[in-house]
Amino acid sequence: MKVHSQKALSILLAAVMLFTAFTPAFAATPVETWNGYIETADAKAGIIMFPGRNDTERNFSWYTDENATPEIRLSLSADMSDAESFTGYTEQSYYGNYSNKVTLTGLEQGKTYYYQCISGSFKSQVYSFVTDNDDSFTAMYVTDIHVSYDEKNPAHLHETAYNFDMTVNEALETNGDISLILSAGDQASEGLQSEYIGLAATPNVKSIPIATTIGNHDRKGVEYKTFTNLPNEQNMLVSSYVGSNYYFVKNNVLFLVMDSNNASAIDHRNFVKKAVKENPDVNWKVMMFHHDLYGGRIPHRESENALLRILWAPIADEFGIDLVLMGHSHYYTVSNVMYNNKTVAPVTNGGTVTDPAGTVYMVSGSLNRPRNDDDISLGENVGIEYLTQDKIYNLIDFTEDSITVKSYAIESDACFSSFTIEKSSKDGGHSDKMPPLYNFIVRFIGTVYAVFNNIGVYDDLKNDKGYNVKFFELLFG
Numbered sequence: 001m002k003v004h005s006q007k008a009l010s011i012l013l014a015a016v017m018l019f020t021a022f023t024p025a026f027a028a029t030p031v032e033t034w035n036g037y038i039e040t041a042d043a044k045a046g047i048i049m050f051p052g053r054n055d056t057e058r059n060f061s062w063y064t065d066e067n068a069t070p071e072i073r074l075s076l077s078a079d080m081s082d083a084e085s086f087t088g089y090t091e092q093s094y095y096g097n098y099s100n101k102v103t104l105t106g107l108e109q110g111k112t113y114y115y116q117c118i119s120g121s122f123k124s125q126v127y128s129f130v131t132d133n134d135d136s137f138t139a140m141y142v143t144d145i146h147v148s149y150d151e152k153n154p155a156h157l158h159e160t161a162y163n164f165d166m167t168v169n170e171a172l173e174t175n176g177d178i179s180l181i182l183s184a185g186d187q188a189s190e191g192l193q194s195e196y197i198g199l200a201a202t203p204n205v206k207s208i209p210i211a212t213t214i215g216n217h218d219r220k221g222v223e224y225k226t227f228t229n230l231p232n233e234q235n236m237l238v239s240s241y242v243g244s245n246y247y248f249v250k251n252n253v254l255f256l257v258m259d260s261n262n263a264s265a266i267d268h269r270n271f272v273k274k275a276v277k278e279n280p281d282v283n284w285k286v287m288m289f290h291h292d293l294y295g296g297r298i299p300h301r302e303s304e305n306a307l308l309r310i311l312w313a314p315i316a317d318e319f320g321i322d323l324v325l326m327g328h329s330h331y332y333t334v335s336n337v338m339y340n341n342k343t344v345a346p347v348t349n350g351g352t353v354t355d356p357a358g359t360v361y362m363v364s365g366s367l368n369r370p371r372n373d374d375d376i377s378l379g380e381n382v383g384i385e386y387l388t389q390d391k392i393y394n395l396i397d398f399t400e401d402s403i404t405v406k407s408y409a410i411e412s413d414a415c416f417s418s419f420t421i422e423k424s425s426k427d428g429g430h431s432d433k434m435p436p437l438y439n440f441i442v443r444f445i446g447t448v449y450a451v452f453n454n455i456g457v458y459d460d461l462k463n464d465k466g467y468n469v470k471f472f473e474l475l476f477g
């Protein structure tokens with residue numbers, strides 16, 4: 001009898017778990033439900049899915065107090081029958097607890113997978129994700145999410161985390177097929193573990209992989225690297241400590257995600273060169289990093305952005321990058337098509353550029369800290385701009401021969417901007433010539449600068465003088 005009642009209880013529990021797992025990720029989440037949800041064990045563990053090296057992989061991380069070999073059970077059935085086991089490793093955080101990291105490999109396209117994260121006594125709910133099935137996909141792009149811990153107002157962390165959840169839900173209502181989230185840095189305001197757990201609290205990041213970038217605020221703490229589990233991370237000569245460059249391929253797009261706190265142009269060029277060489281068959285090359293090269297110019301930030309323009313724009317020129325996604329200014333701008341630091345074709349709201357001979361640079365507004373001030377002057381190369389207190393999200397449709405970016409403001413529920421980049425061949429209009437005036441000397445100066453200072457940061461975490469300890473370790477052992 002006891003066995004029967006235990007069985008019945010297990011079935012009931014399984015049914016509840018399944019019901020929760022299958023609740024559509026895009027169902028509206030009222031604040032009350034959210035406040036309850038973030039207290040659950042899964043939300044506190046901060047389970048989050050990152051992209052893998054390509055469509056056949058997914059990377060995961062979550063926190064536990066225990067240090068045990070982490071495992072993900074993966075099944076094609078909702079009841080988790082015939083589950084395959086993938087194990088990973090742990091990394092101790094600055095806070096003493098453990099980040100559990102597991103990679104799923106061998107995923108097939110056009111399938112629904114169910115998974116469960118297990119580590120010691122921790123056992124998550126069953127979640128699901130879908131792998132893409134065709135040659136096109138839609139990514140959501142946001143930036144400066146700024147999940148923020150405030151000592152004086154603990155509720156602020158929950159509110160800012162909720163705003164991210166709500167924004168993804170809104171985006172999913174516009175397009176339920178989002179299969180990647182791109183976040184261009186400043187996910188957290190102080191780089192604290194509690195803020196990253198807040199970021200991961202939305203159930204959406206358990207079903208849609210999120211590609212994050214190191215912003216200057218992520219670098220205020222040391223947790224970003226421990227929290228993330230990113231593919232193809234590169235060892236660099238110069239580092240900003242909290243993470244590194246990484247790349248991944250989704251469908252026919254190569255995503256190059258870079259740490260713009262680190263000005264080491266030699267490292268960044270080597271990184272792009274390697275990733276591009278390894279992936280000759282992609283149709284599109286998209287860069288993502290935090291600092292804003294061509295957008296709204298805020299006087300006190302212009303010096304660091306100007307330095308990066310000199311160091312990085314030539315890399316985009318040399319390797320025929322189609323689109324660069326950025327953040328930092330908290331101000332929505334889309335540049336014209338740029339080559340050699342000049343406008344080569346205008347980008348207009350509602351317009352299409354065909355076979356552009358250069359790169360489009362885009363900055364979205366901050367999700368939790370929208371700007372609304374006059375202290376902004378537009379760069380002369382800006383094609384589209386939008387100043388709003390509203391939260392912005394962008395949907396990017398990638399097809400074989402086009403990229404269309406549509407930008408939405410939440411409160412007005414309107415698409416306020418769209419533009420399309422079209423190519424009639426894989427190379428489009430990109431030049432195969434090196435841009436003039438960019439040579440090893442410029443890159444070398446950038447790298448020397450990076451050794452002594454990270455962009456915009458003078459109170460280095462590991463050395464009062466801001467020197468890059470790792471560089472000296474590499475040189476002198």
Ligand SMILES: [Fe+2]
Pocket residue numbers: 144146185186215217328330366
């Ligand atoms: Fe920011």
Ligand SMILES: [Fe+2]
Pocket residue numbers: 186215216217290327328329
């Ligand atoms: Fe920033």
